[in-house]
Amino acid sequence: MEQKTDTRRALAAAREIVCTYRGPRLRIMEVCGTHTHEIFRLGVRALLPETIELISGPGCPVCVTPVSFIDEACYLARECGVTLCTFGDLVRVPGSSGSLADARSRGARVQVVYTPLDAVTYATDHPEEDVVFLSVGFETTTPASALAMKRASAQSLKNFSLLTANKTMDAAYLAMHESCDAYLYPGHVCAITGARVPRALTARGISGVVAGFTASELLTALAVIVKSAGHAPFFANCYPRVVTEDGSPAAQALLHTYFTPVDAEWRGLGVLPQSGLAVAPAYAQFDARVRYRIPPQEGRSNPACRCGDILRGACTPADCPLYGKTCTPEHPVGACMVSREGTCAAWYQYRGAAPASFS
Amino acid sequence: MDQERITLAHGAGGQKTAELIERLFARHFQNPDLTADDAAVLSLGGTKIAMTTDGFIVSPWRFPGGNIGELSICGTVNDLTCMGARPRYLTCAFQIEEGFPLRDLDAIAASMAETARACGVTIVAGDTKVAGRGQVDGCFITTTGIGELLPNIRTGGALARPGDDVLVTGDIGRHGSAILLARDSYGIEAEVTSDCAPLWPMMEHVFAALPQGDALHTLRDATRGGVGTVLYEIARESGVGIELRAEAIPCAPAVQGLTGLLGLNPLYLACEGRLVLFCAPAVTDAVLAALHETREGAGATRIGTVSAAPAGRVSLITELGTRTLLPPPTGELLPRIC
Numbered sequence: 001m002e003q004k005t006d007t008r009r010a011l012a013a014a015r016e017i018v019c020t021y022r023g024p025r026l027r028i029m030e031v032c033g034t035h036t037h038e039i040f041r042l043g044v045r046a047l048l049p050e051t052i053e054l055i056s057g058p059g060c061p062v063c064v065t066p067v068s069f070i071d072e073a074c075y076l077a078r079e080c081g082v083t084l085c086t087f088g089d090l091v092r093v094p095g096s097s098g099s100l101a102d103a104r105s106r107g108a109r110v111q112v113v114y115t116p117l118d119a120v121t122y123a124t125d126h127p128e129e130d131v132v133f134l135s136v137g138f139e140t141t142t143p144a145s146a147l148a149m150k151r152a153s154a155q156s157l158k159n160f161s162l163l164t165a166n167k168t169m170d171a172a173y174l175a176m177h178e179s180c181d182a183y184l185y186p187g188h189v190c191a192i193t194g195a196r197v198p199r200a201l202t203a204r205g206i207s208g209v210v211a212g213f214t215a216s217e218l219l220t221a222l223a224v225i226v227k228s229a230g231h232a233p234f235f236a237n238c239y240p241r242v243v244t245e246d247g248s249p250a251a252q253a254l255l256h257t258y259f260t261p262v263d264a265e266w267r268g269l270g271v272l273p274q275s276g277l278a279v280a281p282a283y284a285q286f287d288a289r290v291r292y293r294i295p296p297q298e299g300r301s302n303p304a305c306r307c308g309d310i311l312r313g314a315c316t317p318a319d320c321p322l323y324g325k326t327c328t329p330e331h332p333v334g335a336c337m338v339s340r341e342g343t344c345a346a347w348y349q350y351r352g353a354a355p356a357s358f359s
Numbered sequence: 360m361d362q363e364r365i366t367l368a369h370g371a372g373g374q375k376t377a378e379l380i381e382r383l384f385a386r387h388f389q390n391p392d393l394t395a396d397d398a399a400v401l402s403l404g405g406t407k408i409a410m411t412t413d414g415f416i417v418s419p420w421r422f423p424g425g426n427i428g429e430l431s432i433c434g435t436v437n438d439l440t441c442m443g444a445r446p447r448y449l450t451c452a453f454q455i456e457e458g459f460p461l462r463d464l465d466a467i468a469a470s471m472a473e474t475a476r477a478c479g480v481t482i483v484a485g486d487t488k489v490a491g492r493g494q495v496d497g498c499f500i501t502t503t504g505i506g507e508l509l510p511n512i513r514t515g516g517a518l519a520r521p522g523d524d525v526l527v528t529g530d531i532g533r534h535g536s537a538i539l540l541a542r543d544s545y546g547i548e549a550e551v552t553s554d555c556a557p558l559w560p561m562m563e564h565v566f567a568a569l570p571q572g573d574a575l576h577t578l579r580d581a582t583r584g585g586v587g588t589v590l591y592e593i594a595r596e597s598g599v600g601i602e603l604r605a606e607a608i609p610c611a612p613a614v615q616g617l618t619g620l621l622g623l624n625p626l627y628l629a630c631e632g633r634l635v636l637f638c639a640p641a642v643t644d645a646v647l648a649a650l651h652e653t654r655e656g657a658g659a660t661r662i663g664t665v666s667a668a669p670a671g672r673v674s675l676i677t678e679l680g681t682r683t684l685l686p687p688p689t690g691e692l693l694p695r696i697c
Contacts, residue, residue, distance in 0.1 A: 042677045042678070046683075114545055349686035351684065
C-alpha cells in the first residue's frame with residue numbers, strides 16, 4: 001500500500017514537471033515498440049505541452065525488416081520446399097509479391113511458433129522436413145535464437161537452420177540521433193546490453209534516458225529529460241529495477257558465440273554498418289543463406305508507402321497517402337501497420353477515425 | 360462473394376461475424392422477429408417467451424473451471440437471462456467424433472445435468488450424430504433454450520441511454536485465459552480458472568430486488584469477444600458513447616500477467632460467467648448491492664458511464680487521467696474458445 005502511494009506521488013511530481021515545461025522545442029524519440037504502444041494506451045501525448053514532441057523510432061523488429069527478407073523466405077518455401085517457422089507478425093508483412101500468408105494459401109508450409117526453441121522442437125519431431133526459423137529481433141530476442149542453435153547443435157540436428165535479420169540497437173542510436181534531442185532508450189534491450197552502452201553515447205553528444213513501461217516509469221523518464229535538456233549531453237537510467245550497468249553477461253555471451261556482426265539493411269534507414277547479426281562462421285551449418293545459396297532478392301515495396309520516413313520520424317502516419325485507406329491492420333501495405341507495436345498500427349488502433357481530442 | 364471463403368475471423372464474434380450475419384444470413388432469413396440480441400423475444404398465444412440457440416466447439420473440451428457440457432448449458436441460459444427471461448426448457452444436439460471415449464461423454468452429460476438443475480431448467484429433447492474420425496474434433500454440442508419473459512423487464516442492446524452507469528458482474532478475461540493456458544501453447548503456467556457459470560440465479564435475485572425493472576436497460580453476457588466487443592456492440596446498437604475508467608476494470612493479477620506477457624487486452628478475452636449491465640444511475644447502488652449478495656456477482660463493480668457522444672465509440676480514462684480510444688475489436692481472437 002505504501003509503495004502504491006509512493007508511486008502515485010512520483011507520478012504526480014513527474015507529471016507536473018513535464019506538463020509545465022516552457023523551454024525550447026524538445027524532440028524525444030522512443031526507440032522501442034512497446035514504448036510506442038504504451039504511450040498511446042496511456043494517452044501520454046495529451047499531457048504534453050506543444051513544445052514537446054514524441055517521435056516513434058525504429059523499435060519494432062518486424063517494421064525494420066526489409067522487404068527482401070520476406071522475399072528470401074518466400075523463395076525458400078517456394079523453391080526449396082522448406083517448412084518456415086516464424087513469429088506470427090511476420091506472416092502478414094507484404095513482400096515483393098505477397099506475404100508469407102499468401103504463400104501459405106498457395107501451399108507453402110508456414111508454421112507459427114512462439115519461441116525459436118519451438119522451431120527446434122518442430123524440426124526434431126519432423127525429421128522428414130527441412131525447417132528454417134525466420135530469426136528477427138533485437139538484443140532481447142536474439143539470445144533465444146542463439147539458444148536454438150545451441151540446442152540444435154547438441155542434438156546434431158541436420159534439418160534445422162536460421163534465416164537471420166537480427167539487429168543491434170547501438171547502430172540505430174548513432175544513425176538516428178539527428179532526428180531528435182533525446183532518446184527514451186528501450187528498457188528491455190538495455191536490460192541485455194547494460195546501461196553502459198547508451199551511457200557511452202554521451203561522449204558523442206547523444207542524450208537520453210532508459211525508461212520502463214508503467215505510467216510512473218514513463219513519466220519519470222520524460223521528466224528527467226525535461227529537467228536535463230539544454231545542458232551538456234546527459235544520460236540517466238530511470239529503469240534501475242531491471243537495467244543494470246553491465247546488463248546480462250550470459251545473454252551477451254550467447255550472442256558473441258553464435259552470431260557475428262554484419263552490415264544490415266533497415267527498412268527506411270538503409271544499410272547501417274555492423275548493425276546486424278548473422279550466424280557465426282563456426283555454426284555455418286545453421287545458416288540458411290549458406291545452406292540454400294539463396295540468390296539476391298530485389299525487395300520491391302509499394303512506392304507510395306512511407307514506412308521508411310515514418311521509421312525515421314520524418315513524417316507521421318497521417319502524412320502517408322495509404323494510411324487508413326488501402327493500408328489498414330486487416331490489409332497492411334507497409335510493415336509498420338502489421339505489428340501491434342508498429343507506429344501506423346498504434347495510430348490506427350488508438351486514433352481510428354476519431355476526433356482530434358483522441359490523441 | 361464468388362472468391363470469398365469462410366475464415367476463422369468469421370467465427371470470432373467481431374466485425375467479420377457481424378458482416379457475415381448481415382450480408383448472408385439476415386438477407387435470407389429476414390423477418391420481424393429475427394434479432395441481433397442474445398435471444399429473440401416472441402409472443403405465443405399471449406405468453407411472452409425468449410428463444411435462443413448456441414453451438415459449442417471449445418478446445419480442449421475440459422479446462423480449469425469447467426467443461427464443454429457445463430459451458431453449453433451456461434451459454435444458452437445466460438443468453439435467455441440477458442433478455443430478462445426465466446430459462447425453462449433446453450434441447451441439446453451432439454456431434455461426436457468416432458472414437459470419443461464414452462466415459463468422457465458421461466462426464467459431459469453429468470455436468471450438463473448438474474448445471475441445468477442449478478438454474479431450474481429441464482433438458483427436454485436431444486439429438487445424437489456421430490461423424491467419422493477427423494470429421495469432428497471430439498465432441499461438439501448445440502443447445503437451444505426457451506425462457507419465460509418476466510413482466511416489467513425490458514432489456515435490449517439498443518436501450519442504453521446517456522447517463523447510464525456501466526457495470527460488470529466480476530473480474531474479466533478468465534475463460535479466455537484458462538483456455539489459453541489449458542492449450543499449453545506458450546509454456547506458461549498460472550493458476551487461472553474459467554468463470555464459466557449459469558447467471559440466472561444471480562439475475563433472478565437482482566430482478567426481484569429492483570422495484571422498477573425498467574431501470575435496467577441493457578444486459579449482455581460477455582462471451583467470445585470479451586467485454587470490449589460487447590461494449591462496442593451496445594455503443595453501436597444504442598447510438599451512444601461509452602466511457603470507461605481503466606483503473607475500475609476488475610482483472611485478476613494472473614490474467615493481467617498473462618495478457619501483459621502475450622500482448623493481449625483483457626477487455627477482449629472471453630468470459631463465460633460475466634454480464635455487462637447498463638442501468639439508470641438512480642438504481643446503480645441497489646443493483647450492485649443485490650449482485651454482491653450472490654456468489655456469481657460478488658465482484659460486481661461500476662466501470663464506466665454512457666454519454667451521448669461520440670456515438671458508437673468506447674473510450675478509456677487512463678490512469679494518467681487522459682482519454683484514449685479503446686482500440687476497436689479486430690476479430691483476431693483465438694479460435695474455438697467456446
